[in-house]
Amino acid sequence: MVVDLFDKLRMEAGPLAKYSHLPDDYFFFPKLEGEIGPRMLFNGKEVLNWSLNNYLGLANHPEVRKADTEATAKYGLASPMGARMMSGNSVNHLEFEKQLASFVMKEDAMLLNFGYQGVFSTIDALVDRKDVIVYDAECHACIIDGVRLHLGKRFVFPHNNMENLEKQLQRATKIADENGGGILVITEGVFGMSGDMGDLKGIAELKKKYKFRLLVDDAHGFGTMGKTGAGAGEEQGVQDQIDLYFSTFAKSMASIGAFIAGDKRILKYLRYTTRSQIYAKSLPMPLVIGGMKRLELLRTRPELKNKLWTIVNAVQDGLREKGFYLGPTKSPVTPVLFKGGVGEAANMSMDLRENFHIFCSVVIYPVVPKDVIMFRIIPTAAHSLEDVQETLTAFAALKQKLDDGIYRREELVAVTKGV
Numbered sequence: 001m002v003v004d005l006f007d008k009l010r011m012e013a014g015p016l017a018k019y020s021h022l023p024d025d026y027f028f029f030p031k032l033e034g035e036i037g038p039r040m041l042f043n044g045k046e047v048l049n050w051s052l053n054n055y056l057g058l059a060n061h062p063e064v065r066k067a068d069t070e071a072t073a074k075y076g077l078a079s080p081m082g083a084r085m086m087s088g089n090s091v092n093h094l095e096f097e098k099q100l101a102s103f104v105m106k107e108d109a110m111l112l113n114f115g116y117q118g119v120f121s122t123i124d125a126l127v128d129r130k131d132v133i134v135y136d137a138e139c140h141a142c143i144i145d146g147v148r149l150h151l152g153k154r155f156v157f158p159h160n161n162m163e164n165l166e167k168q169l170q171r172a173t174k175i176a177d178e179n180g181g182g183i184l185v186i187t188e189g190v191f192g193m194s195g196d197m198g199d200l201k202g203i204a205e206l207k208k209k210y211k212f213r214l215l216v217d218d219a220h221g222f223g224t225m226g227k228t229g230a231g232a233g234e235e236q237g238v239q240d241q242i243d244l245y246f247s248t249f250a251k252s253m254a255s256i257g258a259f260i261a262g263d264k265r266i267l268k269y270l271r272y273t274t275r276s277q278i279y280a281k282s283l284p285m286p287l288v289i290g291g292m293k294r295l296e297l298l299r300t301r302p303e304l305k306n307k308l309w310t311i312v313n314a315v316q317d318g319l320r321e322k323g324f325y326l327g328p329t330k331s332p333v334t335p336v337l338f339k340g341g342v343g344e345a346a347n348m349s350m351d352l353r354e355n356f357h358i359f360c361s362v363v364i365y366p367v368v369p370k371d372v373i374m375f376r377i378i379p380t381a382a383h384s385l386e387d388v389q390e391t392l393t394a395f396a397a398l399k400q401k402l403d404d405g406i407y408r409r410e411e412l413v414a415v416t417k418g419v
């Protein structure tokens with residue numbers, strides 16, 4: 001029997017379905033309006049915003065805005081037309097790649113028009129059915145999708161568990177040896193949900209015993225970690241052990257696009273084989289020129305990263321002093337973990353927005369276990385210490401109300417407030 005495809009799909013909103021009578025743009029697809037920064041409008045009211053990965057505050061930096069505007073006026077958004085390989089190349093693209101490679105201490109780099117497609121397509125280009133992939137269980141969806149495309153064997157190791165990774169490498173080595181294939185290990189520099197770093201040092205150690213290549217997605221580490229901002233590899237002193245270094249421009253660089261960097265030989269191979277780039281339009285010129293301005297600021301204004309870390313330390317130390325549990329974060333990503341269900345999470349989030357005028361992302365099951373509520377605070381260089389104090393006070397009040405069972409007792413705050 002053939003069923004209707006759409007009937008087969010369960011058209012429900014998952015565990016939050018019981019709140020689906022609320023406007024679609026409150027918990028899901030919220031609209032933050034106004035210039036990007038710590039104070040934005042949500043639902044017509046100003047909120048203190050901790051939800052953007054604008055780590056270095058570049059999104060609204062006057063020099064960035066000027067470079068973006070001038071490049072757009074000069075080139076428009078169409079230029080260059082076509083994929084890099086056919087008609088979409090330019091001296092600016094090549095120059096930006098040179099600068100990125102040098103910044104992350106690699107021989108060569110390739111621009112990617114989107115990070116997500118770039119990652120899964122790079123993985124697809126690197127391995128064939130004889131090869132084996134070994135990857136961290138908490139890797140981002142773009143890595144998981146790359147692994148899904150793989151026709152050969154793959155092994156997953158529990159997050160940052162080096163003992164288990166070694167076991168998986170033994171299994172992978174046996175298979176690769178039989179097949180005459182290679183091994184690709186994939187992890188992240190900084191994990192975007194928990195904020196802890198991939199154990200790059202531990203993985204690099206295993207390179208002494210096992211033959212594999214290492215691909216690191218450092219979306220959250222680029223610009224925020226390491227002495228120069230070159231990322232988690234620099235922070236852990238093993239940048240040279242990363243065979244392929246990836247970062248998106250969607251976070252510290254506050255833009256769109258991404259890049260992958262490594263040895264000249266492998267980058268040449270990737271230029272000719274990465275399907276998401278060969279068959280897609282190249283990065284528009286204003287993004288390339290604006291990207292170079294961002295990289296210049298990232299390189300030459302250490303005060304931006306220093307300010308970011310002043311705010312990070314104030315938020316994280318302040319929360320820990322007040323007894324909050326932040327998990328194993330070692331980066332600006334600041335998860336605040338509570339015990340509670342989805343209903344309580346919705347109530348807390350609404351209280352925070354409506355009564356404390358603070359906006360930060362709330363993460364619930366299935367991203368975290370069923371009884372865990374995670375508020376994810378993303379500090380940036382654009383925040384102030386006053387913003388931090390305001391937030392610490394609000395979180396203390398929130399915790400008290402949660403402990404008193406107020407969020408469990410009350411009907412959704414939204415309903416009582418008529419939002």
Ligand SMILES: Cc1ncc(COP(=O)(O)O)c(C=O)c1O
Nearest residue numbers: 114115116140192219248250257
């Ligand atoms: C770890 C990680 N990798 C890759 C991506 C995808 O990058 P993009 O937004 O450029 O597609 C993201 C999200 O931006 C990410 O957090």
